[in-house]
Amino acid sequence: MDSNIKKSLIALAFGTLGLGVAEFVMMGILPNIASSLRITIPVAGHLISAYALGVCFGAIMLLMLRKYPMKNSLLLLVTIMAIGNGIAVISPSYTVMLLARFISGLPHGAYFGVASIVASKIAQEGKESEAVAIMISGMTVANLFGVPLGTFISGILSWRLIFLFIVLWDILTIFLIKRYVPYIAPLPDTGFLGQFKFLKSLAPWLILGATMMGNGGAFCWYSYVTPMFTEVSGFVPEIITALMVLAGLGMVIGNMIGGKLSSFFYPGKVGAIFQGLMAITLLGIFFLSPYKWAAVLLMCIVTLCLFAVSAPQQFLIIKFAPGGEMLGAAGIQIAFNLGNAIGAYLGGLPITYGVGVRYSALIASSIATLGFILFSLFNYLYQPKKSI
Known part of the structure; x- marks a missing residue:
């Protein structure tokens, strides 16, 4: 891969790293924020929901950005990220923090939408x-x-330092995008309604549905991985952070594998295989989670599968959303967040009704299986006959 292309893609990756920390770090610092702002942990949990709500509303921004050069759009979106996280640094109350989280979430889906198109346009063919x-x-x-x-x-130290770090990271990202991402002309203007025409086809709905179900299945179980490890697998709480690092490693490897394989095989087939593997692995967790080695190994496989389908999904939605590529790519992030929310809710039901946290994995496997079915149906209907 050409060095200039690599620099451009790394600049884009700096943006997704800032988004990733801003979105997921809340799950580990909620008790600290709750204590600092003098609210309960369940109320602090609304800060996660506010971010997800921002992601959904932020997709509307793409309807306004389509007429502008993509590099300019990226710079604007990262600036909004910095503003939202900057407000979080100085938030004096729960209400202001809630607003900060909503603003921080606004550019999330839009950034993925624009950055996905930029990445695919500057890449070498295939x-x-x-x-x-x-x-x-x-x-x-x-x-x-x-x-x-x-x-x-x-x-x-302080949870505010985390958001200060994200602000500084966003500023660095602005510099890198400005320097290394090339000018890319706006997409053809199809008009306001033209951006929604792709939704008349079944293909994007199958991709979005597979995304929502796949992520819903993963987070139905992953949202409660800590109590499963401590109550079922018998791990001491002090080792959970190290186990989460292993889960993150699975995500890194999965993303690399999914992207690489999609260069050689049809992306839809790659997505379906990993979606199916996720469903089987979640079922294995239900039966084998009392064994420590099995619980850790299967966790890593699930997180690997979770991100192995990301690149194929993002690429396919761009391909099957003519005239609405940005909206389609952002829709993947909306489906991702809806899947997280629905999965976390369903995964909590066995715990609420006293059945046991292991049953979250059983429900998760069923949801992931629905994702596999949708991906398989997509391949049956739309996979080119001569593709591998």
């Missing part, structure tokens, strides 16, 4: 999925290093 995977890699690195480090710093 390497589009691999380029998108490099762009997404920032999100996986955030889970591997950023989130555990942020949780640690929050515990010994």
Whole structure:
């Protein structure tokens, strides 16, 4: 891969890393924020929901950005990231923090939408999925290093420092995008309604549905991985952070594998295989989670599968959303977040009704299986006959 292309993709990955830390670090620092702002942990949990709500509303921004050069759009979106996280640094109350989280979430889906198209356009022919995977890699690195480090710093110093770090990271990202990402002309203007025409086809709905179900299945179980490890597998709480690092490593490896394989095989087939493997692995967790070695190994396979399907999904939605590529790519992030929310809710039901946390994995496997079915149906209907 050309060095200039690599620099451009790394600049884009810096943006997704900042987004990844901003989105996922909240799960580790909620108790600190709750204590600082004098609210309960369940109320502090609304800060996660506010970010997800921002992601959904932020997709509307793409309807306004389509007429502008993509590099300019990226710079604007990262600036909004910095503003939202900057407000979080100085938030004096829960209400202001809630607003900060909503603003921080606004550019999330839009950034992925624009950055996915930029990555695919600057990539060499046949390497589009691999380029998108490099762009997404920032999100996986955030889970591997950023989130555990942020949780640690929050515990010994202040949670506000985490958001200050994200602001500084966003400023660095602006510099890198400005310097290394080439000018790319706006997409053809199809008009306001023209951006929604792709939704008349079944293909994007199958991709979005597979994304929502795949992520829903993973987070139905992953949202409760800590109690499963401590109550079922018998791990001591002190080792959970190290186990989360292993989970993040699985995400990094999965993203690399998914992007690389999609350069050689049809992306839809790659996505379906890993979606099916996720469903089988989640079922294995239900039966084997009492064994420590099995619980850790299967966790890594699930997180690997979770991000192995990301690049294929992002590439396919761009291909099957003519005239609405940005909206389609952002829709993947909306589906991702909806899947997280629905999966986390369903995964909590066995715990609420006293059945046991292991049953979250059983429900998760069923949801992931639905994702596999949708991906398989997509391949049956739309996979080119001569593709591998």
